Amino acid sequence: MSENVNVEQMSSKDALSYFQAKLDEDARQAKKEGRLVCWSASVAPPEFCVAMGITMVYPETHAAGIGAHKGSMPILDVAENKGYNTDICSYCRVNMGYMELLKQKALTGKTPQVLADSPAADVPLPDLVITCNNICNTLLKWYENLANELHIPLLMIDVPFNHEWPVQKHNKEYIVGEFKHVISQLEEICGRPFDYDKFLEVQKQTQRSVAAWNKIATFLTYKPSPINGFDLFNYMGLIVCARSLDYSEITFNKYVKELEAKLEAKKYAFGDNEKTRVTWEGIAVWIALGHTFKELKGMGSLMTGSAYPGIWDLTYTPGDMESMADAYTHTYINCEIGHRGEVLEQVVSSGKCDGMVVHQNRSCKNMSLLNNAGALYVQKKLDVPFVIFDGDQTDPRNFSEAQFDTRVEALGEMMDAKKGGNQ
């Protein structure tokens, strides 16, 4: 990375690219210098590791990048040859395949051909891993296997499913107990006392990043909208991978300024062609991000709602462990259906959406099994139509462009009919 880069002069888009590349470089540099690298689940708290100077790498984002660059199939094959069933989440299979290739490289000193040919960003093997099941229990099994295969420590923040809402006191106490355990694990791994002062600073940084992230989402409420929700999927990379660093805060604040300027200049995402607005429920289809976006754009359907990016609204009070525990456990997909439905309803209503596109994701049982119930809940409350399509985040075998197009066109017809009826 060039030291002469002037981040201040960059657009938010350039800053996004710059910091994403820098995160990978930071990890490579840390490894080179013998500093610790940690692989992390996307919504696991990074604050503890960052406070101890550990560099974070995010396999889900890494896998999404491989998928978006059409490189997942050869790596999925590697994982499947190791015995990972095609039923298992494709993020995990991509990551297990990538880990296997890195292991082979480390053991033989030669880069396996699949890795040499892959568009995968070059990130190093971890010295420890941290997971949190606030978005799915798959992350427990995935990281259990990573720790076992690599013979490295596992830091686990198990957030129990919130079958009661709001979050119960004993849930928070248990999670705080886990935080304390992670601190003691880190003290042992790093061989020095936990740095509580740095931890507080990191918590404050995380809150500034989260606040900037949340500010971006408020632009989805404008009609017409200056922002296309698909852009959130791109910027999401930084709230996942760098929320405890200033990289994300800097980038998001730039984006907020750009959006304010657009709004001021009446420059909208679809110009004057914003015919309808939709909520996208579920993870993006990274292997067909362009196609899904273009199909909707072709109909003048702008995405102005998605509960998924809102998962990183991890607002809490720095210095208050229970508040932090609450923030990390109350992701909408870790809560009972009533609260989950309310969050979805809020997304659809604040995005002023006319319909919902629901991703029945073959890789995500936690989202997919309640898709229908969630969508029906919103439909009942807000009387908006929805369609469900079959897809996958990073396994191209589970997505069909034709089916997606047909379903979305059907939604378009339903939205048009409703608008017609309302006139």
Added chain:
Amino acid sequence: MKQIDELIAQFQAVAANPAKAVADYKAETGKGAVGMMPLYAPEEIVHAAGYLPIGMWGAQKQSIAKARTYLPPFTCSVMQSVMELQLNGTYDCLDAVVFSTPCDTLQCMSQLWHGKAPIVVFTHPQNRKIAAAVPFLKAEYAHVKAELERILGVTISEEAIENSIKVYNENRQIMREFCDVAAQYPQIFDPAKRHAVIKARWFMEKSKHTALVRELIDAVKAQPVQPWSGKKIILSGIMAEPNELLDLLKEFNFAVVADDLAQESRQYRNDVPAGCDPLEQLAQWWQDFDGCPLATNEAKPRGPMLIQAAEKYQADAVVICMMKFCDPEEFDYPIYHMEFDAAGLRHTVIEMDQESTAFEQIRTRLQAFAELL
């Protein structure tokens, strides 16, 4: 032998007709039954209320029709079956249902209940070995207890739970003894008969089940142990059904000398520890438990446990009963299969689908495996 056959027939009758077991219990006690969703739940609390805890492990060869409306096709086979049974009224005889949420599918199923009985949901901690796990699970069990008291209109005393723990521990001990006896007498306990004795414990009041198993063990032990010319196997997975699969094992001369099935031995692998706080003791059971993919442990002890069991029971191989679309079970496979290879332990994988009515593929696989061994 007549006495043994008659005893086994009693277990088979209960295992094949849970509805009758519930009706008989209601007639006998004036109380009802509470469904226990897989995989692990504090049955002792229900038992202490005087109600009959009933296992809800789907049904064999249940045709899935209505459940398709609510569940995507990649939902595991047993939960497809459970959903169908909710919708067709099979579970309407239950007074309540206790739900745990150790995997994504069960978590979602707890929010999709369509049966008539009220449900009580609780969550197991997965960071099981740390101190904070026990008070958390104790609080969850207190919630289960309070909800059951409210729904059933009963009071559940600490003494009653302590007594139920004793009853259940006695059953756990005799089940471990039974499995060892069954391993010694494969001529008597073919795989389906062994399964029936174990499955019946899901539908019988446990002290009665214990007494009947005691009687069976005593009768069997009076018989001479005979040499076994076939192969010895261990079953591992969530469950091993339908019975046609077990009959195929018999056809190819496989004796089940031990199991690592969630529906079977994982339930009684360890006892609830002694103590003076029954809910805490029940919580400690979960902390002590191991070897199931639904109970997180990065040490992944399942492979070594199976290798050790194979040595102890002189098993020739492990047969993996892979529940279709059960990702936690699928996650263990890449790890233990490497460990089996390193230890020289043979294994094969057969896919479990409760809905299945055609078994030719499994027959071919088992036949080939038998020849290979």
